[in-house]
Amino acid sequence: MRIARYTLGEDPTYGIVQGERGEEWIAEIQGDPLYQPIVFTGNRVLLAEARLLAPVIPRSKVIGIGKNYAEHAAEMGGEAPKEPLMFLKPNTAVVGPGDPVVMPRQSKEVHYEGELAVVISRMCKDVPIEKISDVIFGYTCANDVTARDLQRSDGQWSRAKGFDSFCPLGPWIETDLDTGDLAILTRRDGEVVQDGRTADMIHTVAALVTYVSQVFTLLPGDVILTGTPAGVGPVTAGQRVEVEIEGIGVLSNPFIRRD
């Protein structure tokens, strides 16, 4: 099931995306599906006529995982850490499909990082690995946008990864997905710049959720970014970056500068 959050010009609403690619429609549902069962209202709209929004606004946090693909760790100039390397992005960094990523004046080197994102369904802590499916609501595409120069100069990553608009999520949440071996592609102005597979993650989705839940209480709507494959690189203002994950869809965002 593909759960979208969208607007027709007024308040955000949720719906289930149905139909084949290019001909999808959205069947509206009541309320927020994180907190109530799926009940259709009977209203429908063509996907092309709706404006998709970030499919979830994390209630408390986005947890990022650094260097979870060996080839990416190598391109960053080191080995992958033995244990998952965690960082936080504020929920104010989240934007939706099509929303501009605003490149801040403090950085001259803004990079894309295409990633699989996990959306948490319920409050949980210390989740055993065999119970992981009980706490996962679904999956979406993410761009873990990073000011690479500030990441280097600051030594820790809050500023480099935390700017407003540095966490595009979307286009919707896929609730039924085996994440064991999915193609994950990033395109910059149409050119494929990352071409990875989730099978190459060092720590699996289940292992990451368990590990993260041993540190933080996770709340419904919290998001875990699972790391980026090799091929990260810079974006210049005016370019568009797409993150496509097999079985989910395409997240596309323009990058702009306002100064």
Ligand code: MG
């Ligand atoms: Mg990342």
